[in-house]
Amino acid sequence: MAEENPYLAHYNNKASKKEKRVVDAGENAPLFGFLPRKVKGEQVRKAMEHELNPFTNVPHTPQYRKILEARKKLPVYSQMDEFYKIFSKNQIIVMVGETGSGKTTQIPQFVAYSDLPHTKGKLVACTQPRRVAAMSVAKRVAEEMDVELGRQVGYSIRFEDMTEPGTTFLKYMTDGMLLREAMNDPDLTRYSTIILDEAHERTLATDILMGLLKKVAQKRPDLKIIVMSATLDAVKFQKYFSLHRGEGDQQAPLFKVPGRTHPVEVFYTQEPEPDYVEAAIRTVLMIHRAEEPGDILLFLTGEEEIEDACRKIKLEADDLINQDPDSVGPLVCIPLYSSLPPAQQQRIFDAPPAPRTPDGPPGRKVVVSTNIAETSLTIDGIVYVVDPGFSKQKVYNPRVRVESLLVSPISKASAQQRAGRAGRTRPGKCFRLYTEKDFMSELEEQTHPEILRCNLSNTVLELVKLGIKDLVRFDYVDAPAPETLMRALELLNYLAALDDDGNMTPLGSIMAEFPLDPQLAKMLIVSPEFKCSNEILTITSMLSVPNIWVRPPNQRREADEAKALLTVPESDHLTLLNVFNQYMQNKYDKNWVWQHYLSGRALQQAENVRMQLQRNMERFEIDLISLPDEKKLFLNVRQVLVCGFFMQVAHKEGEKGAYTTVKDNQIVRLHPSCGLDTQPEWVLFNEFVLTKQPYIRTVTDVRGEWLLEYAPLYFDMKTFPDGEAKRALLRVSNKKAGKDRGKSGEPDRKKQKKDHYSASPAPQLEGKKEKPYKY
DNA sequence: GAGCACTGC
Numbered sequence: 001m002a003e004e005n006p007y008l009a010h011y012n013n014k015a016s017k018k019e020k021r022v023v024d025a026g027e028n029a030p031l032f033g034f035l036p037r038k039v040k041g042e043q044v045r046k047a048m049e050h051e052l053n054p055f056t057n058v059p060h061t062p063q064y065r066k067i068l069e070a071r072k073k074l075p076v077y078s079q080m081d082e083f084y085k086i087f088s089k090n091q092i093i094v095m096v097g098e099t100g101s102g103k104t105t106q107i108p109q110f111v112a113y114s115d116l117p118h119t120k121g122k123l124v125a126c127t128q129p130r131r132v133a134a135m136s137v138a139k140r141v142a143e144e145m146d147v148e149l150g151r152q153v154g155y156s157i158r159f160e161d162m163t164e165p166g167t168t169f170l171k172y173m174t175d176g177m178l179l180r181e182a183m184n185d186p187d188l189t190r191y192s193t194i195i196l197d198e199a200h201e202r203t204l205a206t207d208i209l210m211g212l213l214k215k216v217a218q219k220r221p222d223l224k225i226i227v228m229s230a231t232l233d234a235v236k237f238q239k240y241f242s243l244h245r246g247e248g249d250q251q252a253p254l255f256k257v258p259g260r261t262h263p264v265e266v267f268y269t270q271e272p273e274p275d276y277v278e279a280a281i282r283t284v285l286m287i288h289r290a291e292e293p294g295d296i297l298l299f300l301t302g303e304e305e306i307e308d309a310c311r312k313i314k315l316e317a318d319d320l321i322n323q324d325p326d327s328v329g330p331l332v333c334i335p336l337y338s339s340l341p342p343a344q345q346q347r348i349f350d351a352p353p354a355p356r357t358p359d360g361p362p363g364r365k366v367v368v369s370t371n372i373a374e375t376s377l378t379i380d381g382i383v384y385v386v387d388p389g390f391s392k393q394k395v396y397n398p399r400v401r402v403e404s405l406l407v408s409p410i411s412k413a414s415a416q417q418r419a420g421r422a423g424r425t426r427p428g429k430c431f432r433l434y435t436e437k438d439f440m441s442e443l444e445e446q447t448h449p450e451i452l453r454c455n456l457s458n459t460v461l462e463l464v465k466l467g468i469k470d471l472v473r474f475d476y477v478d479a480p481a482p483e484t485l486m487r488a489l490e491l492l493n494y495l496a497a498l499d500d501d502g503n504m505t506p507l508g509s510i511m512a513e514f515p516l517d518p519q520l521a522k523m524l525i526v527s528p529e530f531k532c533s534n535e536i537l538t539i540t541s542m543l544s545v546p547n548i549w550v551r552p553p554n555q556r557r558e559a560d561e562a563k564a565l566l567t568v569p570e571s572d573h574l575t576l577l578n579v580f581n582q583y584m585q586n587k588y589d590k591n592w593v594w595q596h597y598l599s600g601r602a603l604q605q606a607e608n609v610r611m612q613l614q615r616n617m618e619r620f621e622i623d624l625i626s627l628p629d630e631k632k633l634f635l636n637v638r639q640v641l642v643c644g645f646f647m648q649v650a651h652k653e654g655e656k657g658a659y660t661t662v663k664d665n666q667i668v669r670l671h672p673s674c675g676l677d678t679q680p681e682w683v684l685f686n687e688f689v690l691t692k693q694p695y696i697r698t699v700t701d702v703r704g705e706w707l708l709e710y711a712p713l714y715f716d717m718k719t720f721p722d723g724e725a726k727r728a729l730l731r732v733s734n735k736k737a738g739k740d741r742g743k744s745g746e747p748d749r750k751k752q753k754k755d756h757y758s759a760s761p762a763p764q765l766e767g768k769k770e771k772p773y774k775y
Numbered sequence: 776g777a778g779c780a781c782t783g784c
Contacts, residue, residue, distance in 0.1 A: 392781090
């Protein structure tokens with residue numbers, strides 16, 4: 001039977017017509033004598049030189065041989081024997097490879113030669129924190145292995161699965177994607193080895209995966225795990241993955257490979273700089289005047305700061321050139337941050353400007369960038385790095401449930417990463433705008449991992465779905481603050497995703513399947529009951545993408561006027577719905593987006609998200625419905641918003657547009673971008689932003705009676721804190737009680753309807769295909 | 776009357 005010998009099955013099943021395969025299991029076969037997981041470097045090198053590709057049995061191309069010669073020069077290649085020795089003997093290994101070691105492309109291939117996943121119907125996975133990396137590395141490795149991308153070697157990222165089931169055995173993927181897979185297959189049975197790359201970045205998904213894999217490894221002795229990291233925090237991972245055997249702990253072994261970069265000379269200031277932007281500009285100009293040719297990379301914290309610095313550098317450079325045209329060359333200054341349109345981001349790859357005259361002083365390019373140039377984008381030709389030592393970092397305050405961005409000092413690891421950007425093509429220099437003493441004594445070793453800095457409601461729902469019973473005692477690499485976990489559990493309980501004992505409800509189980517914040521998932525699931533699931537699907541998608549509004553500094557008035565034409569006066573959420581619908585109706589008009597000062601990129605993203613969510617809704621048979629009467633439709637949409645966001649409501653109190661958030665009593669104002677034409681008594685908000693003062697952004701007018709009706713447990717007057725909001729709600733409930741008494745008859749049915757929006761699973765979900773449940 | 780570090784599903 002073919003299943004009995006998968007090695008042959010592989011050849012027989014999937015052979016493409018174009019490929020002429022030679023089935024040869026004899027001693028001339030490239031993998032002759034290979035025993036899974038007992039492979040030696042010598043055997044692999046021989047197989048790599050073989051005439052036939054061992055994974056397709058097709059002769060190797062000349063290009064393969066050319067690339068192989070280049071691969072042999074990578075530092076990691078020369079340590080192949082050592083790698084196989086450690087890999088064969090251990091279940092979990094930690095690997096340190098500096099930039100340029102070749103670990104990301106080579107190690108997964110080495111593993112493939114040892115695991116022989118194609119003979120067992122298994123896969124080797126290598127995770128990356130970013131989509132582009134997963135894509136581009138997979139493409140490169142497919143070339144190196146002489147196969148077509150998407151067949152033996154593929155990648156899997158959100159919106160794109162470039163793999164062929166049954167054929168793909170080496171898969172690059174985003175860490176988030178592997179986490180998603182784990183939710184439906186907690187033991188990750190498809191994989192023979194899982195490689196977590198860039199683990200030092202400590203993304204939320206990688207951190208959760210480490211916790212999960214540590215557990216799975218005990219259940220699955222056949223599963224191997226490699227944690228790859230660029231810096232020396234590998235020791236932390238070694239300890240984390242240590243085995244408890246008998247008397248002492250046995251640390252996970254370390255496999256270390258040197259990098260291949262050029263030296264970077266680091267300079268510090270003598271005194272602390274009071275104004276780092278001014279000091280940065282001064283340093284850039286000093287380099288331009290006095291240093292050898294080579295491009296400059298300056299790290300600043302945000303868009304406004306960057307645009308401002310670019311203007312100033314340009315002005316001062318022009319001054320210098322006018323004063324001394326014979327020795328100062330031309331200079332171009334290029335801003336770089338994520339919200340910049342892709343065409344403008346491409347400018348960072350432009351060549352530096354040419355000298356004004358053939359023998360004139362050479363030109364120079366200055367890239368002024370956010371942290372995006374620290375990890376996500378590499379710019380060749382950078383020789384000088386200017387590092388003021390700050391970046392915007394997310395911080396989460398669980399007490400008031402607010403995430404905000406704060407300009408903070410970077411870590412030592414981050415400073416080293418920045419400096420390294422100067423040594424990619426030749427020896428470089430890094431100018432740190434702080435003292436060496438401050439570097440040594442003030443900067444933290446590592447940036448705090450994301451899990452310690454953000455709201456975890458999403459993550460907690462995922463963990464519960466993964467079957468983690470005790471969230472507080474889960475074996476985290478770094479445990480989040482218990483208060484952060486409590487906040488998440490509290491929210492999920494109010495949303496009826498978890499019951500009072502913290503167990504997953506059937507509703508929560510469906511919510512976890514959506515790549516959304518729990519509030520949004522909840523809205524989507526209850527929306528058919530309000531006959532507006534089409535609209536809620538759109539609004540949810542629009543809330544899951546970056547800002548769609550474009551407001552160029554010199555066209556603010558025009559942009560605001562264009563926005564006013566799209567505004568729905570009672571709700572910013574409905575405005576988003578309107579924008580999306582208009583966008584779809586005007587797709588034939590290429591100028592429409594631009595004329596209305598909207599971000600085409602963000603709208604396209606919303607469209608993609610919408611399609612993905614719609615597919616998920618179909619899986620769970622959540623109907624797509626719209627009421628024909630727009631007035632009623634809009635009213636219902638606003639009620640659904642309450643079902644998801646009842647914990648984000650503010651009450652108008654005092655004068656001059658001040659609002660107080662319900663229960664935590666924060667004084668806030670409507671954000672100036674808000675489109676409401678009145679100041680309603682109750683507003684629901686999507687976001688609390690803390691800038692110069694606290695604002696609530698993306699706001700909808702809601703009614704007190706809806707709060708009591710759709711979130712009776714949250715708005716339980718017995719436990720509600722005293723204040724104006726409570727008095728207002730009591731008035732509403734007394735009025736309603738009066739009405740109900742007048743009507744008499746069916747109060748119980750009403751009560752039952754109320755509860756399921758906030759505290760118990762929605763009854764209309766009973767009997768749904770994927771997860772039938774009772775309550 | 777103002778902003779949006781960066782990822783990811």
